[in-house]
Amino acid sequence: MDNSKPLIIAGRDDGFGERMRALLNALYISKKFGFKFGFVWRDINNIQNLLDGKVLIPWANLPTREYLFDQDFIKSYYRQDIEFAYETPVLWSLYRQSIKNILKKPYEKEWGWYSTQGDLSECFTDVDEGEYRTELVSCWKQIDFSSHVKKIFEKAHSKFLDIGKFVAIHIRTGEVIHDEFYRNILYHCRYKIFPYPFALEIALKEIKKGHRVIFFGDDLNLIQNLKEYCSFNKQAQENIFSIDDIIAFEQLDNGYDRLLFELVLMSKSEYIFGSGTTGFSRCASWIENKIFINIFDHLSLIEQYEIILKYIDIENIDDLYRSCNYFFLFLLSEQLNLNFDIKLRYLSKSLRYDSGSLNSEVFYINLLLQNEKFKEADDRLEQVICKNKKKFFDLLLGYGQNPTFPYDIYMNYYFKDFDQYSNIFYVACRIFSEFNILESRVNTYYPNFYPIIFDQFKMFIFKDLPKSDQEIGAVKKIRNHLAYKLGVAAIKNSKSLWGYIRMPYVLSYIRDMHKESQNKMDKKSIGLEYYSDYELALKEKEGFVYKLGQIIIKAHKNWHKGGYIMLWFEVKKLKKEFKKGK
Numbered sequence: 001m002d003n004s005k006p007l008i009i010a011g012r013d014d015g016f017g018e019r020m021r022a023l024l025n026a027l028y029i030s031k032k033f034g035f036k037f038g039f040v041w042r043d044i045n046n047i048q049n050l051l052d053g054k055v056l057i058p059w060a061n062l063p064t065r066e067y068l069f070d071q072d073f074i075k076s077y078y079r080q081d082i083e084f085a086y087e088t089p090v091l092w093s094l095y096r097q098s099i100k101n102i103l104k105k106p107y108e109k110e111w112g113w114y115s116t117q118g119d120l121s122e123c124f125t126d127v128d129e130g131e132y133r134t135e136l137v138s139c140w141k142q143i144d145f146s147s148h149v150k151k152i153f154e155k156a157h158s159k160f161l162d163i164g165k166f167v168a169i170h171i172r173t174g175e176v177i178h179d180e181f182y183r184n185i186l187y188h189c190r191y192k193i194f195p196y197p198f199a200l201e202i203a204l205k206e207i208k209k210g211h212r213v214i215f216f217g218d219d220l221n222l223i224q225n226l227k228e229y230c231s232f233n234k235q236a237q238e239n240i241f242s243i244d245d246i247i248a249f250e251q252l253d254n255g256y257d258r259l260l261f262e263l264v265l266m267s268k269s270e271y272i273f274g275s276g277t278t279g280f281s282r283c284a285s286w287i288e289n290k291i292f293i294n295i296f297d298h299l300s301l302i303e304q305y306e307i308i309l310k311y312i313d314i315e316n317i318d319d320l321y322r323s324c325n326y327f328f329l330f331l332l333s334e335q336l337n338l339n340f341d342i343k344l345r346y347l348s349k350s351l352r353y354d355s356g357s358l359n360s361e362v363f364y365i366n367l368l369l370q371n372e373k374f375k376e377a378d379d380r381l382e383q384v385i386c387k388n389k390k391k392f393f394d395l396l397l398g399y400g401q402n403p404t405f406p407y408d409i410y411m412n413y414y415f416k417d418f419d420q421y422s423n424i425f426y427v428a429c430r431i432f433s434e435f436n437i438l439e440s441r442v443n444t445y446y447p448n449f450y451p452i453i454f455d456q457f458k459m460f461i462f463k464d465l466p467k468s469d470q471e472i473g474a475v476k477k478i479r480n481h482l483a484y485k486l487g488v489a490a491i492k493n494s495k496s497l498w499g500y501i502r503m504p505y506v507l508s509y510i511r512d513m514h515k516e517s518q519n520k521m522d523k524k525s526i527g528l529e530y531y532s533d534y535e536l537a538l539k540e541k542e543g544f545v546y547k548l549g550q551i552i553i554k555a556h557k558n559w560h561k562g563g564y565i566m567l568w569f570e571v572k573k574l575k576k577e578f579k580k581g582k
Helices: 016-033 071-077 099-103 129-142 147-163 180-184 186-192 196-208 220-232 234-239 255-267 280-287 301-311 319-335 340-353 358-370 374-397 422-435 441-445 449-461 474-479 482-493 497-520 534-541 544-557 563-579
Strands: 007-010 036-039 112-114 167-171 213-217 240-242 271-274 291-294
Touching (some): 196 213, 220 240, 234 240, 319 358, 340 358, 474 482, 474 534, 482 544
Parallel strands (some): 007 036
């Protein structure tokens, strides 16, 4: 390795579009700043397309390294010694700064930086968009693809010459609709999807302008159904195409070839309509310097709302798509400040077409909480927890994706007297418990939430507890010890079922508040022996309450050695000793 130059590594591990965008950016940075270029490419195998091959999955059609690149290119630039990286912190740590800061040490890694897939003219303040986009075209031509892949590119170019000018609409849906995991994090993935009503509206408008339109996408049945819907219009029949109209699948060897053919053909379009976070169609726009139109920016909120209403109930559309679009209507109705009944109706319809959608269920319950329909929310939660407890909490708190839900989803479980609703209370406790683990991923994404939820929980924790007496004395000082506080709380909360449930949270809160108060205390306080009630204080210290608190502290310190398991035996032993009149 040439240690005199830092490395810039394209190491993304997601779909083809994002991998190639990171690779193009790495080449751009390498050329501009003299970095040593390299790439990582993890081959993904044994992933199948869905619905008998009619729904194309990104990883099922991701070309392998050997299939895609020329051997000399692999030998020169492939880095077997470096791990892939899904996340690329250059996008965050230097965001909206000068790109020249990548020259400064310390680098992200000892060897240099991972490349980002983002638009560098948006990431950095001093990257000229025109120069950058022109250079990306040059970088694409610099990549040595395999001879087979070059033939696919030539085939796409030849088909373009036959077709002539056209507009591309990339209808990205696929696994986000047809895979349960992604449907349940639909809120997180919402801008990856291109809603089918938008595709119809844009296509029909474009042909009125005299343009040809090609539908690109990963759900072949959906594209065919959209084409058939447009067939009522003779002009649409003659000017709206799918990839299957352009080239028969049999003329391509496999899914790799179809993906590569679509990418290059799409890049030949006049401009490309795509969803908010699609990497594939953005990559296509980069390699030929074409205009990319983000459909969510192109249409106003009211236009999006009206277009979905216009086309949502057309025939031959899979129920899962309808469910997704009714959820979009709910989100738009929130942004447009429509009334409660309208929002609830859209969520109800989303669940009617996909009864297993935990994503829509979470928002349904949240809508009830927002509107103080606590009994209905509590009843709804009971049903969800009974049917899907693990999946529900995995989704709400697992944070496999980030952030899965907006901030207020969590806050709305905390309101006056929330402990009067058993299921709401239970979920609130689970949320508090997760955020109480400071290392939890939820605190990474919402770093300011913990102190807020901590304060919210106080109204419940101290609802029935007496306010502390601030008088000074030996007995009072003993009662201000952590052991005594924990002992009192444990006894008080052992008198009811709800007390037992909330006890861990009460004890955790008392520990934290005690630590905070000790930091603020005057360290030069008077010793116990100087108070007139010193003897009484000693008796208090030897009493059951104080001893119980000491056992709890010991259990907490030794939790990793089974301290909490031993706690039950220690408490039983302590009770026995005091009954004997120790």
